[in-house]
Amino acid sequence: HAGPAVRMLARELGVDLGLVKPSGPKDRVLKEDVQAYVKQAIANQGKAQTAAAPAASGGAGIPAIPEVDFSQFGEIEEKPMGRLLKMGATNLHRSWLNVPHVTQFDEADITELESFRKAMKAEVEAQGAKLTPLPFMVKACAFALRKFPQFNVSLKGDGETLVWKNYVHIGIAVDTPDGLMVPVVRNADKKSLIEIAKEMAELGKKAQTKKLKRDEMTGGCFTITSLGSIGGTAFTPIVNAPEVAILGVSKAQMKPVWDGSTFQPRLMMPLSLSYDHRAINGADAARFTAFLADLLTDIRRLLL
Incomplete structure (x- = not known):
């Protein structure tokens, strides 16, 4: 009251x-x-x-x-979003808001690489593997990460400390009916093309059947996302934070390329490298894509 x-x-x-x-x-x-x-x-x-x-x-x-x-x-x-799709959306949104993205575009002449791949197709299949262009990309990126270790880092939460990694694990974006998954090929720099091809096939199958384990999707240093089998000329992939760079691969096309005296038909593959500008400067990104393009143009460089 x-x-x-x-x-x-x-x-x-x-x-x-x-x-x-x-x-x-x-x-x-x-x-x-x-x-x-x-x-x-x-x-x-x-x-x-x-x-x-x-x-x-x-x-x-x-x-x-x-x-x-x-x-x-x-x-x-x-329709409610599935768990995997919802998780992917959260991660991509977080990366886009937190990472200052820049994308560097380049092209690689893979004419000779493709001729070699086709010539080795039967021999590789006899060993139980399928040699697509992607294992070459994994091997070349692993080689490039050793050459440019500033791409094999992560920026800590304080924004002031870089973690330099002495291992090279490459993530491969896989499109599944339930959403995007990124299985990881560990120690890619120490594996042969056939070993990488076999492991990628196994990981891809697990991704499609929802049998990937957590430790098969963690620890990546660098990610490759390929739309080459679908189409397109370029795109801007979102960095898979806490990594600092991701390579997008588009569909290779025959183009006339000037060789100094005449135009020659060459199979050109578009490369799109998105990177975290806090950790990587533009000049290094240009050097990285140029070096990667050189490796893919003449894969004998991987032996050096």
Whole structure:
């Protein structure tokens, strides 16, 4: 219960006296009780707004995309995202917001590589492997990471410390019906092309059948994502943080290339290298892609 003055104060402030904890004699509600209740309500409201801000703004102070009732435009169907798809979306969103991306584009002349690959096809298949262009990419990237160790690092959370890695594990993005998965070929720099091809086939099969283990998808130093079997001329892959670089491979096409005296038909493969500009500068990215293109143009360089 409360006196007339307290009830009037409560009406003016829009306070339900039934919610106010009394402190007066015989459980009487005092003015101080009403004022304390209002102060606490304002404080709680402020905390709730602060906690909701990241979700409402979409992160990093970016306004969220407004909700739209699509049913007003026609028939729709809503389906929840699968666990894998949802996890991938979270990781990609986090990387895009946290990593200052730059993409370096180049081309590699893989005419001779492709001739060698086709010539070795039957011999490799006899050893139980399938030699696609991708194992060559893995081997060349592993070689390039040894040549340019600044690409084989991770930036710690403090933003001031680089972790230099003395191992070379290459992640391969695999498209599955449930979403993107990135199995990892460990110690790729120490394995032969056939060993890499066999391991990639095994990992790819596990990815498609949802049998990949956690330790087969962790520890990557660098990722390759290839759309070469589908098409396209270039794209900007998102860095698979905490890695600092990712190589995108598009579909190789025959192009006329000037050899100094005439145009020659050459099979050119587009390369798209996205990198974290905090850890890697543009000049090094250009050197890396140029070196990688040289390796793919003449794979004998891998023996040096």
